[in-house]
Amino acid sequence: MEHIHGHGASELFQAQSHLYKHVFSFVGSMSLKCAVQLGIPDIVHSHGEPITLHGLVSALQIHPTKAGFVHRLMRLLAHCGFFATTRVNKKQEAEEEEQDEEEAYDLTPSSRILLKDNVTGFSPFVLAMLDPALLTPWQFLGNWFREDKVTAFESAHGMELWEYGNQNPGFNNLFNEAMASDSGMMNLVVRDCKAVFEGFDTLIDVGGGTGTCSRIISEAFPHLKCTVLDLPHVVANLTDSLKLNYVGGDMFQSIPPTDGILLKLVLHSISDEDCVKVLKKCREAILNKEKGGKVIIIDIVINDIKDEHEITETKLFFDVMMMAMVTGRERCEKDWEKLFLEAGFSRYKLTPMFGLRSLIEVYP
Ligand SMILES: C[S@@+](CC[C@H](N)C(=O)[O-])C[C@H]1O[C@@H](n2cnc3c(N)ncnc32)[C@H](O)[C@@H]1O
The missing domain is CATH 3.40.50.150 (Vaccinia Virus protein VP39)
Known part of the structure; x- marks a missing residue:
């Protein structure tokens, strides 16, 4: 019982989290590979400024049924430090609509060395x-x-x-x-x-x-x-x-x-x-x-x-x-x-x- 409640339990859950992290660390590797296959670093780069999710989805050559999944891939890649997130002004759709901010993705040093035209292209x-x-x-x-x-x-x-x-x-x-x-x-x-x-x-x-x-x-x-x-x-x-x-x-x-x-x-x-x-x-x-x-x-x-x-x-x-x-x-x-x-x-x-x-x- 001591292991289920109290101090023992928290240690066990910590140990389980540690194992989860290592069991699934290939998810980070494979998501990085996916970003390279889709050319995401080059898309962000050629946009010239941080790119919104909408902008990224439009530039990616993906099946329309996959558009809704891109933010989840990007959330992990940003968490791992391959991309940075920042806030940019939302493009105003109508004159009367209030200016609002939305999330956008930028390169980090790690994704910068993945760029194709970079001498260090990795x-x-x-x-x-x-x-x-x-x-x-x-x-x-x-x-x-x-x-x-x-x-x-x-x-x-x-x-x-x-x-x-x-x-x-x-x-x-x-x-x-x-x-x-x-x-x-x-x-x-x-x-x-x-x-x-x-x-x-x-x-x-x-x-x-x-x-x-x-x-x-x-x-x-x-x-x-x-x-x-x-x-x-x-x-x-x-x-x-x-x-x-x-x-x-x-x-x-x-x-x-x-x-x-x-x-x-x-x-x-x-x-x-x-x-x-x-x-x-x-x-x-x-x-x-x-x-x-x-x-x-x-x-x-x-x-x-x-x-x-x-x-x-x-x-x-x-x-x-x-x-x-x-x-x-x-x-x-x-x-x-x-x-x-x-x-x-x-x-x-x-x-x-x-x-x-x-x-x-x-x-x-
Ligand atoms: C890990 S790669 C390193 C390549 C390169 N030096 C670099 O750093 O980019 C090892 C290289 O050793 C070469 N190699 C393996 N066995 C060899 C052999 N018996 N004679 C000559 N080259 C060999 C491989 O073809 C490969 O290109």
Whole structure:
């Protein structure tokens, strides 16, 4: 009885609310995906001022029977911080009607980076990460712990992620666009990293996807010649330019000789054992070992002590995602250091960047 009435009951209801929140947190993710699919951020943006519900409904290309549901989607999205609400003057229908106010939606920093014409356009990331191909493996995670498949992705699809991309061109494009959209934000920091790329004539972006990051770096450092090395199906059909060329290959097999090597979000997607193999290949490929040649890693570093709770939680989401989809993991500084030493590197310098990532310079 004590648990039903009194103090015990309130604790139990609190616990239940906590569980509800986590059971339904996918509703926030999927509503965000829906907003991107409907193009809501771009509609709000092109309206030029906060848009009323009526204005939004008119601009959305939806079935008339769905018009009455839009405010509920927007109420959640605004609550989650993806849109802001404000009051605007109601358009007067008749002269004698009193001027009144109504609610309108505006962008927030989060929806602003979802805009299509924004260099940091992040919408492809939302669409790819919430694509059925990457959501289905979560249904297999429990079973995966009981069987000997390498990843839950493999349990779901019968093959590993990169092979799935090879066999499904639609997903391959979606995934590569997602990675490119993630790299777009590098624009904002590369110019502040001048010293990091100083002294290089050549840079190889290992696992560089479709080359967004390399393009940004090569534009910021005009003397630098960049090469993107990625799997053949990822770089097929991409055209070389004077300062940026593509090589289809396997980072475990061979990496061409170079002054510097970039590994952005590559090592977090492979196991420790594989990281050591790739890092050893990188070390062999570096030309001027005594004159500043190095590996530059942009990746997550888990830092439980200094990080805010929410950032750490997001990094842990990434970690379990890496466990479910690929063979990788997120690492704390000690884990990274162990890999560098095992691969024969002598020292490293870690610089936290913006957002979730850090920049690590690793010297032979
Ligand atoms: C998480 S993505 C990161 C892409 C890019 N560096 C970025 O940050 O946008 C990992 C990349 O590694 C590539 N990759 C996976 N296995 C590879 C291999 N054996 N050799 C070369 N690239 C590989 C994938 O195709 C993919 O483009």
